[in-house]
Amino acid sequence: MVYIFLADGFEEIEALAPVDMLRRARVDVKMVKVGSTDKKVLGSRSIEIIADIHESEIDLDNLVNLEMIILPGGAAGVENLYGSETVEQVVKYCVGHKISIGAICAAPSILSRRSYLKNIKATAFPTFRHYLTEGGAIPEDTQNVVTDGLFTTADGVLSSIDFALELVRVLKGSEWAQAVGTNKPAPGD
Secondary structure (H helix, E strand, O other), X not given: XXXXXXXXXXXXXXXXXXXXXXXXXXXXXXXXXEOOOOOEEEOOOOOEEEOXXXXXXXXXXXXXXXXXXXXXXXXXXXXXXXXXXXHHHHHHHHHHOOOEXXXXXXXXXXXXXXXXXXXXXXXXXXXXXXXXXXXXXEEOOOOOEEEEOOEEEEOOHHHHHHHHHHHHHHHHOHHHHHHHXXXXXXXXX
């Protein structure tokens, strides 16, 4: 199970590219609404998405099937995610249980501000990279997608597909990432 957290103001392509690519790789992905109790989420470009579940539906005491979480960017969306107690608890659980975390654009700042990226190579949208340095991360300015340990980070909207394919690689391996990225039959088909 993969949770992708969506809050009003999220960057649409940074969220939907991973959902699309992971579902193509036969990964169970749930879009999770953060904030008000309905499941409608308004993206930064005024595209409305209906989430699969609301954050209140996550059983924080039973995350045993969790394989990864994803935090999309969008400045307003990121601030809403940063303020969510549920997101905070799930991130803490993932770090404690060595579960992968993907964050793109402004979202790596959530992890860095909470000191999860100390001594981790990471990237973020250029105007948010100062959070990486301030949080003790090792900023990577030459790569648009970086995986270091549990963390996969990306620099922004133009890297959304590469980020999504890297998340597929992290969960399912290189063969799956190549198959999804080239629209070829899945391994074993």
